Amino acid sequence: MGGSKKRRRAERATIHPRNKYSENPPDFSELASLYPSFRPFVFHSSRTGRPAIDWTDFNATRELTRVLLHRDHGVDWWIPDGQLCPTISNRSNYIHWIEDLLSSELIPSIRDSDHRVRGFDIGTGANCIYPLLGASLLGWSFVGSDVTAVALEWARKNVQSNPHLSELIEIRNANSSLVSKSSPEESGCEDVAALASLENPGSLEYDRKVGCYQGPPVLVNVVRDGEEFDFCMCNPPFFESIEETGLNPRTACGGTTDEMVCLGGEQAFVTRIIEDSVTLKHSFRWFTSMVGKKSSLKFLISKVWEFGVSIIKTTEFVQGRTARWGLAWSFISPNKKLIAITSNTPRRNNHSFTLEALPRQFGASQILKSVESFFLANGASCKTDFSSFSVNVTISNEQTGMIHKDGPNGEIVTSLTSNESNNLQCSFADVSFSVSVYEQIPGTLLVKGAFLHKENPLAGTFMSLLLQLEEALKKEFLNKLSGR
Numbered sequence: 189m190g191g192s193k194k195r196r197r198a199e200r201a202t203i204h205p206r207n208k209y210s211e212n213p214p215d216f217s218e219l220a221s222l223y224p225s226f227r228p229f230v231f232h233s234s235r236t237g238r239p240a241i242d243w244t245d246f247n248a249t250r251e252l253t254r255v256l257l258h259r260d261h262g263v264d265w266w267i268p269d270g271q272l273c274p275t276i277s278n279r280s281n282y283i284h285w286i287e288d289l290l291s292s293e294l295i296p297s298i299r300d301s302d303h304r305v306r307g308f309d310i311g312t313g314a315n316c317i318y319p320l321l322g323a324s325l326l327g328w329s330f331v332g333s334d335v336t337a338v339a340l341e342w343a344r345k346n347v348q349s350n351p352h353l354s355e356l357i358e359i360r361n362a363n364s365s366l367v368s369k370s371s372p373e374e375s376g377c378e379d380v381a382a383l384a385s386l387e388n389p390g391s392l393e394y395d396r397k398v399g400c401y402q403g404p405p406v407l408v409n410v411v412r413d414g415e416e417f418d419f420c421m422c423n424p425p426f427f428e429s430i431e432e433t434g435l436n437p438r439t440a441c442g443g444t445t446d447e448m449v450c451l452g453g454e455q456a457f458v459t460r461i462i463e464d465s466v467t468l469k470h471s472f473r474w475f476t477s478m479v480g481k482k483s484s485l486k487f488l489i490s491k492v493w494e495f496g497v498s499i500i501k502t503t504e505f506v507q508g509r510t511a512r513w514g515l516a517w518s519f520i521s522p523n524k525k526l527i528a529i530t531s532n533t534p535r536r537n538n539h540s541f542t543l544e545a546l547p548r549q550f551g552a553s554q555i556l557k558s559v560e561s562f563f564l565a566n567g568a569s570c571k572t573d574f575s576s577f578s579v580n581v582t583i584s585n586e587q588t589g590m591i592h593k594d595g596p597n598g599e600i601v602t603s604l605t606s607n608e609s610n611n612l613q614c615s616f617a618d619v620s621f622s623v624s625v626y627e628q629i630p631g632t633l634l635v636k637g638a639f640l641h642k643e644n645p646l647a648g649t650f651m652s653l654l655l656q657l658e659e660a661l662k663k664e665f666l667n668k669l670s671g672r
């Protein structure tokens with residue numbers, strides 16, 4: 189009981205603050221009263237003392253997803269038996285992380301600032317979940333690709349059932365350009381297995397000797413000439429075999445072999461996305477993928493650096509009891525502004541500033557949420573305690589991918605070259621600090637940052653981040669006041 193309480197707290201701590209369910213997890217009895225079709229799946233759990241569903245029952249999880257999409261997103265949705273059933277809250281975390289990446293201004297925009305955000309979902313599945321969430325939550329437009337007949341048919345059905353979103357989502361068959369454009373030579377794989385997989389696109393082949401993915405096209409030859417996207421995203425087939433999934437694919441959240449398994453696993457699949465990203469570096473602002481194993485994340489981070497990217501960001505998502513990671517990279521040079529802000533920063537272990545003359549609706553918890561969002565958007569992990577109005581922030585080199593080190597005169601050097609960054613990734617520890625918000629008198633709040641290391645060469649980085657936080661909060665709250 190104590191353990192599960194702790195776990196629930198830990199799960200809530202990692203849910204994105206803008207996720208609809210971060211403060212209000214779904215109330216099953218309320219949903220059962222709104223949707224009679226959901227009622228048979230809800231029972232009283234003697235373990236938790238609350239209404240519950242059987243998470244190993246595919247019909248129950250599918251009905252939960254259906255009613256949440258309907259009630260909270262205005263989306264009509266269905267998938268056939270056995271197809272991968274998404275958990276809405278977890279999938280929303282990935283969408284909000286991308287939203288943070290796009291608004292972080294780490295790299296300049298490649299398109300007009302008032303354009304509609306356009307994304308590419310690699311392997312959208314029958315559930316088409318990312319385009320449906322991105323379009324309904326944020327008005328983004330999408331191309332969703334897939335290769336299996338059932339995924340393409342049901343993704344299209346899910347789009348057509350929602351006429352208010354159908355203009356925003358195009359479902360694309362990644363196989364359709366296969367015969368005319370792709371050949372084994374072009375894909376860099378000489379083995380005859382490549383030919384076999386071209387003829388039978390549903391079977392994803394992986395040549396262990398050559399070590400490259402040889403299935404249907406992923407981005408190259410699927411993205412059309414002249415197309416531009418703000419980002420791509422992907423929940424890849426994670427596993428090398430159905431046995432590796434460790435579950436019967438016909439229970440729980442479903443998932444067929446086509447959806448879950450790719451010979452070579454996620455390392456091979458995401459490596460193909462990375463290789464394709466080099467060819468398409470000018471067509472996307474951010475390339476991203478979900479990654480299922482920490483060992484794959486490490487492998488893929490070093491792969492990405494090999495290709496001369498200018499920035500990498502990572503994050504951790506929690507899916508029930510399972511951790512997943514988000515990996516993002518770009519070839520666009522980071523904004524010079526970031527580097528300018530961080531130069532000549534003094535090395536100090538604490539920094540405080542006040543926000544004055546705030547209207548009553550901006551209390552300490554609102555400011556704390558903005559502090560948390562600021563650091564999450566910069567790739568940090570945050571542990572927020574709303575009872576003490578403080579947040580503990582940890583930024584690892586692996587998480588940020590923005591490698592900072594203090595220069596010889598105390599200035600911050602932001603290192604962007606792959607070799608140097610790799611070295612720095614090995615040699616620098618995490619940066620940890622706490623930020624607390626105190627209400628001094630109504631309308632005046634003190635924000636205090638304290639560096640948690642006694643001696644650390646990265647005290648200048650801490651100061652730089654706190655100064656950026658001060659600027660961001662003043663811009664967000666004080667500009668609202670003056671109507672600017």
Ligand SMILES: C[S@@+](CC[C@H](N)C(=O)[O-])C[C@H]1O[C@@H](n2cnc3c(N)ncnc32)[C@H](O)[C@@H]1O
Pocket residue numbers: 272273274310311312313314315316317318333334335336339362392403404405406423424425426446447448
């Ligand atoms: C793990 S499922 C993800 C489905 C959905 N995006 C989700 O998050 O629930 C992976 C999907 O990738 C598709 N897929 C495999 N190879 C692909 C390729 N080369 N291009 C596009 N989709 C592919 C599979 O058919 C499957 O639907």
